[in-house]
Amino acid sequence: MAEEHTTAAGQPIQEAVIEAQEAQRMPPNDGRWTRLFDHFKREWQIYAMLLPTIIWFLVFLYKPMYGLQIAFKDYSIFRGVANSPWIGLEHFQTLFSNDQFLRAIGNTIKISALNLIFGFPAPIILALMFNEVLHASYKRTAQTIVYLPHFISSVIIAGIVITAFSPTAGIVNTIIGWFGLDPVYFLTQPQWFRPIFVGTGIWQEAGFGSIVFLAAIAGVNPSLYESAVVDGANRWQMMWKITIPSILPTILIMLIIRIGNVMEVSFELVILLYQPATYETADVVNTWIYRQGLQSGQYDLAAAGGLFNAFVAFVLVMTANTLSRRYSRTSLW
Amino acid sequence: MSGVNLNGIVKCYGAVEVVHGIDLTVAEKEFVVLVGPSGCGKSTTLRMIAGLEEITAGDLTIHERRVNRIAPKDRDVAMVFQNYALYPHLNVADNMAFGLRIRKMPKDEIKTTIEDVAGILGLTEYLDRRPADLSGGQRQRVAMGRAIVRHPKVFLFDEPLSNLDAKLRTQMRAEIKRLHNRLGVTSVYVTHDQVEAMTLADRIVVMNDGRIEQVGTPMELFNNPANTFVAGFLGSPPMNQIKGTLTQTGAQVGDTEIKISGAMNGQAGRDVIVGIRPEHITLKASKNTSALPIDLDLVEPLGSEALLHGRHDNVEMVFKADTDGDIAHLSGVNAVHINPDLVKLFDAETGRALNFGA
Ligand SMILES: Nc1ncnc2c1ncn2[C@@H]1O[C@H](COP(=O)(O)OP(=O)(O)OP(=O)(O)O)[C@@H](O)[C@H]1O
Ligand SMILES: [Mg+2]
Numbered sequence: 001m002a003e004e005h006t007t008a009a010g011q012p013i014q015e016a017v018i019e020a021q022e023a024q025r026m027p028p029n030d031g032r033w034t035r036l037f038d039h040f041k042r043e044w045q046i047y048a049m050l051l052p053t054i055i056w057f058l059v060f061l062y063k064p065m066y067g068l069q070i071a072f073k074d075y076s077i078f079r080g081v082a083n084s085p086w087i088g089l090e091h092f093q094t095l096f097s098n099d100q101f102l103r104a105i106g107n108t109i110k111i112s113a114l115n116l117i118f119g120f121p122a123p124i125i126l127a128l129m130f131n132e133v134l135h136a137s138y139k140r141t142a143q144t145i146v147y148l149p150h151f152i153s154s155v156i157i158a159g160i161v162i163t164a165f166s167p168t169a170g171i172v173n174t175i176i177g178w179f180g181l182d183p184v185y186f187l188t189q190p191q192w193f194r195p196i197f198v199g200t201g202i203w204q205e206a207g208f209g210s211i212v213f214l215a216a217i218a219g220v221n222p223s224l225y226e227s228a229v230v231d232g233a234n235r236w237q238m239m240w241k242i243t244i245p246s247i248l249p250t251i252l253i254m255l256i257i258r259i260g261n262v263m264e265v266s267f268e269l270v271i272l273l274y275q276p277a278t279y280e281t282a283d284v285v286n287t288w289i290y291r292q293g294l295q296s297g298q299y300d301l302a303a304a305g306g307l308f309n310a311f312v313a314f315v316l317v318m319t320a321n322t323l324s325r326r327y328s329r330t331s332l333w
Numbered sequence: 334m335s336g337v338n339l340n341g342i343v344k345c346y347g348a349v350e351v352v353h354g355i356d357l358t359v360a361e362k363e364f365v366v367l368v369g370p371s372g373c374g375k376s377t378t379l380r381m382i383a384g385l386e387e388i389t390a391g392d393l394t395i396h397e398r399r400v401n402r403i404a405p406k407d408r409d410v411a412m413v414f415q416n417y418a419l420y421p422h423l424n425v426a427d428n429m430a431f432g433l434r435i436r437k438m439p440k441d442e443i444k445t446t447i448e449d450v451a452g453i454l455g456l457t458e459y460l461d462r463r464p465a466d467l468s469g470g471q472r473q474r475v476a477m478g479r480a481i482v483r484h485p486k487v488f489l490f491d492e493p494l495s496n497l498d499a500k501l502r503t504q505m506r507a508e509i510k511r512l513h514n515r516l517g518v519t520s521v522y523v524t525h526d527q528v529e530a531m532t533l534a535d536r537i538v539v540m541n542d543g544r545i546e547q548v549g550t551p552m553e554l555f556n557n558p559a560n561t562f563v564a565g566f567l568g569s570p571p572m573n574q575i576k577g578t579l580t581q582t583g584a585q586v587g588d589t590e591i592k593i594s595g596a597m598n599g600q601a602g603r604d605v606i607v608g609i610r611p612e613h614i615t616l617k618a619s620k621n622t623s624a625l626p627i628d629l630d631l632v633e634p635l636g637s638e639a640l641l642h643g644r645h646d647n648v649e650m651v652f653k654a655d656t657d658g659d660i661a662h663l664s665g666v667n668a669v670h671i672n673p674d675l676v677k678l679f680d681a682e683t684g685r686a687l688n689f690g691a
Contacts, residue, residue, distance in 0.1 A: 224418050230411065241431070
């Protein structure tokens, strides 16, 4: 990552050189199409290798988009997607006059904001901390322990959380009990849902998420640190002045991706942890869509909700990427 | 007063000893170059002086202070790294200021120091640029600037020019020499390039396999190599080394006798290696010279000189001859003439120089 950052300015020159070389190989007055044809003929292996990915995208991501049109139709399963009549933006009007949907948007944004504020820095801090651990086997053991929850299915994670916060046998309430306090019914109280949900997310993913930052840290040129040591920097200064700036491009890329997923609060974990008593704070757009669309059979309304979700995510990613490219020369594309 | 003093310095990585007890004194303001083949322990030695590697045994003093257990930052040394080690996210000025800020130098003082040094190095107009937007030579200068602004007691250089192309390297070499003349800071410079060593050094330290082979001024080493390794390492092309046997007046090489000045002290019959520098020959016989017949197989013109590749008694040899503007006359060469004063002799077994008479 750091390396890419350094050569960022040199890149266009290299590309220009390659283009110039290619131009030399081509007869000078060939047309564009001939050139394109020659290009494919020469590089076909690379395109062949790309093909499975393109097919996967077409089949599993683009083809289902055909069905998105029901967001603008009065859809019935008997008439099918194509034959249902168009009704314009009626579903969107319904959505935005629905208090539960608006509440779900609010909840999604609040949970995502908490996730961003607490969940995003967690793996970075963890990676920086691992980087300072010098004892190799201690470091390996600690890393394994924090990676582990990532590999446990959400159902089991939810089970662990529910057990831990149970008012009768849960460890949390047992500890509270030691201080002579009454047990708290955490999972039935709306004000506790968000902290528990966000905390669970961090517990589950921070360790695994730190891998990408550890990889970025490993890519930092070691002589930068040696030079800083000779200059008299301590470990704290090296972390702030070398490590963090060096992995900043990685941090920004991860942040852009994260922002794109703002509307995608990990929906199965919500479903597993929430209950009607906590809908007030726990019901997010995706869970609302799930209940409306799949459980009550309003597929067209659910599609409209999903489309809205995707649209917001799209706008967010575009914005974040543009800002990042402008201010830090780092971007996803 | 000595600048840097190494006394029996040993370095082990685990059970493997890679530096076997080095003794070396670098005088204050002296420019010492460590040179040797790859893997001989030059960098390791330099990094022990910097404090980046622990010293397994021996004493290291800088300005009369034992620093074995002193942290790098308190040794008052500055190091220039092979890959420059510039911070990619900082501009030139901030790169140079890095060490000063860490040492809490007042802001305005930092500013004037940086401006001074940038002036010396011709970097004034690049102070706002990031390293990625500089040429190799400019980056190299920034790396030097970062060392210079600290006003250290000792400069350490680890192959600082090896990433530059040949022309730039020659240029920067001269610049480093000028800087040293101007600043007069004790310097230890590592390179595997013998030309760099010859041109830059006040004294050269030739290392091989974790040991010092010889220490001396460039001309001392060139004229009187202590052994066949040094003889073969310095000079380009290197000294020709031919097996032979001592006679009363010189050395017998195949069926030819090469006359050598100096008494042989009745050691006739002893096996030796005869060393002849490529440049120490003439094409015309003169008084005292001995002729060495050769089968010429290649002439490489270099301009004013040419390299003659040939064989004598199936031993390959290279000689240098003047071209006088044309190489046609060199193709007929079938013997070279050797001045008896310039021939070196080495013990055939130990490779040590034999100092008969001369
Ligand atoms: N961290 C290490 N662990 C084990 N052995 C090492 C380590 N660093 C260096 N060595 C060994 O020490 C010896 C000296 O290495 P050093 O880097 O000092 O060589 P050098 O003279 O600088 O060579 P070069 O010209 O290639 O830079 C080598 O044989 C190398 O393999
Ligand atoms: Mg080295």
